[in-house]
Amino acid sequence: MEQLVGGLATSVLALFCFLAVVITALLSVVGVGIVLAPYVVKLVHLVADRERARLSESGPELISPGPGPPQLWDALRHRETQHELFWVAVHAFSGFVLGLTGLILVLSSVRDGTFPLWWHLLPEGGAAPTLDLWTVRDFPGALAVGLLGVGWLFVAVGVLPAMARLQGFPGRSLLRPGPDTDLALRIAHLSAARAAALDAHSTELRRIERALHDGAQNRLVAVNVLVGAARRAVSRGSDDADEFLGRAQDAAETALAELRLVVRSILPPVLADRSLSDALDALAATSPVPCRIEADLPGRYAASVEATVYFIVAEALTNIAKHSRATRAEIELRREEDLLWLRITDDGRGGAAEGPGSGVGGIRARVEAHDGTFALASPAGGPTVLTVRVPCGL
CATH class of the missing domain: 1.10.287 (Helix Hairpins)
Incomplete structure (x- = not known):
């Protein structure tokens, strides 16, 4: 659901871009649009980069090709710019429809699922399920709406992942660099x-x-x-x-x-004697902040990769204990194709930043040394989420 909502947000931006492109094209007939066109192309590139960043959070990284040629006609002949314009046209409508449908599906399951609790507060003749299929006049009818809400929930669980993949397909196909x-x-x-x-x-x-x-x-x-x-x-x-x-x-x-x-x-001996999951369990057991670990790692990996993940978790738990004022932390670790995906979350005060000589900077250096990716989200008030992807080294 999170991916669909994020795609809905970028589809709204794409819709504004599409309208800006159409208006600029019409104004070009009288010459005004030629002045606006370079700015519209830059806007399209910014929105496309936002979609690349969104899709990279849930799958293989999409690297931005950077700004296109500065001259308008060169930019329009540029392959990446053409693909971005085509993506704007497709995502503005398909992404919006899929995202809105998913959101309505979830809201309908919540509304109809809780309907028996509040239907009697509605005026007489005004109580009905989301699709207004029938008028509810008694509690058995309200209970039937509640069962319909449960059905919506099962439908949502079944179709939302496929809808999210379908919504992201144009971006993954068109926004890849050449x-x-x-x-x-x-x-x-x-x-x-x-x-x-x-x-x-x-x-x-x-x-x-x-x-x-x-x-x-x-x-x-x-x-x-x-x-x-x-x-x-x-x-x-x-x-x-x-x-x-x-x-x-x-x-x-x-x-x-x-x-x-x-x-x-x-090189911690625990990594040589036991698995990476066991080593992280030992780290969590000694952490001052209560920590839950969810690790799904089939087999073993290169010693340097396991050591890197171990030290990232150790450094992160140390930072959480020293600075975050958190009451709990969660660590998720799993394999995604040829990558190890690691996410560390705490419910502290947030505001973590990467500075010279900081623990966060050390974590980034370790990750980039293995050609991995690093992302930190730590708004004021929390939560802090550290996401790392490291090649397995196999």
């Missing part, structure tokens, strides 16, 4: 992904270096100093040697614990 554009965009996208991967690798190396330098190395230096002090105490026959050795042992144990943490941050 082969040449797609190749150029793919090269640029892979170049950006390679740069992100190198940046993420450098950041990870610096993190490990800091962890070793500031933690384990300092502990080992302390062990060395304490052992030296213990040897000098033994040579002097002092009773302090045992104390120095005890402190050295404590420092060595602390260094070992910090080394284990560094090793686990590189």
Whole structure:
């Protein structure tokens, strides 16, 4: 239903664009439309990009080919512009009809399903089901309307997914970039992904270096100093040697614990011993915020991909616990063709933003390093929804 309503919204925009195109074409006869035409073409491109973004949320990503040629006649001969104009004409009517039909179907099921609860509040002779098939005069008639509402609900559950696919078909067919554009965009996208991967690798190396330098190395230096002090105490026959050795042992144990943490941050052992779903269950169990996980993952995936998903969830849960004031979080993970689809939702105060050095920025870097996609929606007041798609790596 959400997809149909979103398609209904873009169909209204497409309808305005279609009217603008028709009016501009008529005004071109007297010369005025030629001045307006470049702006109308830009408007069509903006609405088409909005549809691309909507369809990318529920399926394979549709990459925008970018603005067309600046000159009007070149733009009209441009393949992508022609497809966008054709899409506007089709979606303005088919998308509107399908979206409105789906909305009416849902509202009818709600209205008729609850009809027995309030039908007696209507004036006499004015109580009837949505389609006005008969006049309700008693409770058995109202109950029959309620059963009709249940029927509408079953029909809605059965046909709405197909209607959503049908509504999105023109966009998926017409708004794809051409082969040449797609190749150029793919090269640029892979170049950006390679740069992100190198940046993420450098950041990870610096993190490990800091962890070793500031933690384990300092502990080992302390062990060395304490052992030296213990040897000098033994040579002097002092009773302090045992104390120095005890402190050295404590420092060595602390260094070992910090080394284990560094090793686990590189590749958590739980991923090697158990599945990704089990590893995420372990993360959720230790989260300060109550967390529900719904994971449907057949088989195993590349170790780097599983580690990336694991660290994304770990970073997100840490951010939720620190900043969101949320009372619960939900994690959904499943496979969509050759992608792992991950969505993390919390009911916190919202307002999460991506900034330099932020946890959200680190998540984006990890995702883009794997040529994945990242989306964050966090309006003020919440909820915050983080959506990630990562290639499976198979």
